[in-house]
Amino acid sequence: MGAFHAYDIRGVYGVDFDAKTAYKVGYFLPELLSADKVLVGRDCRLSSDEIHRNLIAGITDAGADVYDLGLSTTPMVYFGTARYGFEASVQITASHNPAEYNGMKVSSANALPVGLDNGLGQIRDWIDTGRECPVCDRRGQVHEMDIRKEYVEFLLGYKEDLSGLKIAMDLSNGMSSLLAKDIFGDAPEYIFDTMDGSFPNHEPNPLVPANVVPLQELVRKVKADIGVIYDGDADRVMFVDENARFVSPDLMIAVLGHYFLEKRGEKGIVLQDIRSSKAVGEYLEPMGAEMRTWKVGRAFAARKLREIDGVYGGELAGHYYFRDFFYSDSGLLASILILDVVAEMKAKGISLGQLIDRIEKYRNSGEINFRVEDKAGAMDAVRDHFISAEKPTAYMDFDGYRVEYPDWWFNIRPSNTEPYLRFICEAVSDSLLKEKVEEVKNLLHSRFGAVLG
Numbered sequence: 188m189g190a191f192h193a194y195d196i197r198g199v200y201g202v203d204f205d206a207k208t209a210y211k212v213g214y215f216l217p218e219l220l221s222a223d224k225v226l227v228g229r230d231c232r233l234s235s236d237e238i239h240r241n242l243i244a245g246i247t248d249a250g251a252d253v254y255d256l257g258l259s260t261t262p263m264v265y266f267g268t269a270r271y272g273f274e275a276s277v278q279i280t281a282s283h284n285p286a287e288y289n290g291m292k293v294s295s296a297n298a299l300p301v302g303l304d305n306g307l308g309q310i311r312d313w314i315d316t317g318r319e320c321p322v323c324d325r326r327g328q329v330h331e332m333d334i335r336k337e338y339v340e341f342l343l344g345y346k347e348d349l350s351g352l353k354i355a356m357d358l359s360n361g362m363s364s365l366l367a368k369d370i371f372g373d374a375p376e377y378i379f380d381t382m383d384g385s386f387p388n389h390e391p392n393p394l395v396p397a398n399v400v401p402l403q404e405l406v407r408k409v410k411a412d413i414g415v416i417y418d419g420d421a422d423r424v425m426f427v428d429e430n431a432r433f434v435s436p437d438l439m440i441a442v443l444g445h446y447f448l449e450k451r452g453e454k455g456i457v458l459q460d461i462r463s464s465k466a467v468g469e470y471l472e473p474m475g476a477e478m479r480t481w482k483v484g485r486a487f488a489a490r491k492l493r494e495i496d497g498v499y500g501g502e503l504a505g506h507y508y509f510r511d512f513f514y515s516d517s518g519l520l521a522s523i524l525i526l527d528v529v530a531e532m533k534a535k536g537i538s539l540g541q542l543i544d545r546i547e548k549y550r551n552s553g554e555i556n557f558r559v560e561d562k563a564g565a566m567d568a569v570r571d572h573f574i575s576a577e578k579p580t581a582y583m584d585f586d587g588y589r590v591e592y593p594d595w596w597f598n599i600r601p602s603n604t605e606p607y608l609r610f611i612c613e614a615v616s617d618s619l620l621k622e623k624v625e626e627v628k629n630l631l632h633s634r635f636g637a638v639l640g
Contacts, residue, residue: 190290191311193303194486197281197290200234204290206241212277212291213245214320215310220295222274224252226267226332228259229279230362230420232384234289238279242291243329250323254332258382260362260421262517265298266341267334269513272296280362283392283418286385292420298513299493302486339369342519345511346370347527351534354526355411356380357402359391363417366519376409378402391419393505396433403431413529413539417518422485423505424518426525428540435553437463439521440501441470441546445528447498448474458492458500458508461586462598462611466548482586483600489514503554503611549613550620556607556640557631565608565635566599569627573597595619597627607640 190198196212198204216225225246229235243253256267261278268276274296281288293301301307354375358364360383367380378401379388389398393416406414406427414427426434440459447453454475459467460483468478476498481491485506492500493514500508507521508514529539559565570588573579581591587600587609595614602609610627614620631637 191303191307194300194484195282195290195292195302196307197284197288199287200238200289206237208314209238209241209291210245211314211320212293212310213242214249215245215313215318216275216277216293217246217249217251219306219309220275220301222251224254224273224275224327226254226256226264226271226273226276227279228256228261228264228267228277230261230281230384231258231382232279232281232286232289232419235279235384238289238291242277242279245320247327247329248320248322250325250327252327253329255329256332256334258362258365259335260365260519261292262422262512262515262519263334263338263366264292265294265513265515265517266338267332268294268296269298269515270334270337278420280420282420283390283394283423285390297493298489298515300486300489302484305486335366339366342366342370342517342523345520345523345527347530349374349526349530352413352526352530353409353411355402355405355409355414357399357405357414357416359393359398359417359419360384360386360388361391361417361419361421363421363519366421367417370519370523375415376405376411378405386419391417393418393423393425399425399427399433403427403433406431412533413526415522415526417522418505421518422516424507424522425505426539428543429538430540432540432543434539434543435464435503435547435551436505437467437501437503438543438546439507439525441467442525442528442542443499443501443507443521444471444474444476445531446524448476450531453498456495456497458488458495458497460488460502460504461583461589461600462503462554463501464547464549464551464613465591465596466546469548470546480583480589485516487586489516549615550617552610552612552620552624555610555624556602556605557610557637558606558640559608559631559635559637561635562601562608565631565637566601568634569597569599569610569630572626572630595623597623599627605640608637
C-alpha cells in the first residue's frame with residue numbers, strides 16, 4: 188500500500204493503487220468515521236471516473252449513502268463537508284502531481300483532515316490484512332448534490348473592486364477552471380483555462396519553476412499587475428509580481444495581514460509552517476499578529492489552526508488556511524483576498540513587487556532535496572554540527588529541526604511524500620547563505636553519501 192501517505196492517499200494509478208483499493212477505502216470509510224453518509228467529489232484526471240465508481244460502490248456496499256458533487260475543487264468538498272455537517276468526505280485527486288497520478292483526500296466532521304496517524308493508517312492495515320468486505324443488507328443510495336452556486340456566492344462575498352487591476356491567470360487545465368470565470372469574469376487574461384486531466388500544457392505544480400514560465404510570459408506580454416497560478420485541485424495558489432518575478436508563497440502570509448489584521452482589525456494568531464521566512468513574523472507582529480509555527484501539511488495545519496483558533500495561516504507550498512473557511516485551505520479564496528490587497532495597494536501607488544520588497548529582508552536557499560538513506564542520522568548530524576559551535580536563539584524539534592541564529596536559520600526535515608531529506612536556509616546576505624548551504628552539503632555528502640535530489 189505505497190499510496191498511503193501522511194496527508195492523503197496518492198500514487199501512480201494502476202501501480203501504487205488500483206480500483207480495488209478505491210473500493211476498499213470506500214467500504215471501510217463509513218466504519219472508520221462513524222458516518223452513514225459520505226460526500227464525494229472528483230477532479231478531471233483521466234482515471235478519476237474509474238476511482239469514483241469504485242469508491243462509491245464500496246461506500247454503498249457498506250450501507251452508507253453517497254452525496255455526489257461530481258467535478259469539484261478540493262476546497263469545494265471541504266466547504267460542503269463543513270457547511271452540511273458530513274461526518275466523512277473524499278475528494279478524488281492527486282493535487283499537483285503529473286497526469287498518471289491520482290489519489291484521495293479524506294476529511295472528517297468540520298472538514299478536518301484525515302491523515303495516516305488518525306485514520307488512513309487503520310484503513311491501510313485493514314486492506315493489508317485482507318479484511319473482508321461483505322455487502323451490507325441495506326445498500327446505500329447515491330444522491331447527486333450541487334453546491335457550486337452556493338460556494339461561488341460564498342467566495343464572491345470576499346471579492347472587492349478589482350477593476351483597477353490587470354490580472355493574468357494560469358488555471359493549469361485543472362479544477363480552478365470549473366469556477367474561476369464565475370468569480371473573476373472575463374477581465375483577467377487566462378491561459379490553460381479548460382479542464383483537461385492529461386495536463387497538456389504543463390504539470391499542475393506551480394512550485395516547479397518551468398511550470399510558471401507561461402504565466403510569467405503572459406504577465407510581461409499584457410503588462411499585468413499580478414499573475415495568479417493554481418495547482419491541479421485548486422487548494423493551492425501562487426503569484427508572480429508585475430515584473431514577472433515569482434513570489435515565495437510564505438511571503439504572501441505577510442501580504443494577507445493587510446486584509447485580516449489591518450482592514451478587518453482581527454488581531455490574533457497567525458500560523459506559519461516551519462519553513463517560513465523570519466520576515467513574515469517581523470512584518471506581521473507590528474500589525475498585531477501573534478505568530479505560531481507548526482508542521483508542514485494540511486493534515487497538521489488545519490487541525491492546529493482550529494485548535495488555537497487562529498485568524499489565518501499559510502505554508503511555503505502555497506496553502507492558505509482561514510478561520511472564515513472552517514479553518515481549511517482554498518486557493519480561490521486566498522487569491523481573492525490577495526487580489527483585494529493588491530488592488531488597494533495599487534490605488535495608493537504601491538505595486539505588488541514594491542510591497543514584497545518591503546517584506547522580504549533575507550536571502551533564501553529555497554528547499555534543497557538530498558537523497559540519503561539514514562534520514563534521522565543525517566538530520567541529527569546537521570543539527571549537532573551547528574548547535575555545538577554556537578547556541579541558537581531559537582530551536583524547534585517538530586517536523587525535523589528549525590535552528591535559528593541572529594543572522595541566519597535553517598530547517599531540515601524528512602519529506603512525508605517523497606524519498607528526500609529537505610533543507611532550507613535563510614541568511615542576511617548572499618555570502619552567508621552560500622557559506623551555510625555549502626557547509627551542509629559537504630557534511631551530508633562526506634558523512635552520509637547524500638546526493639542532491
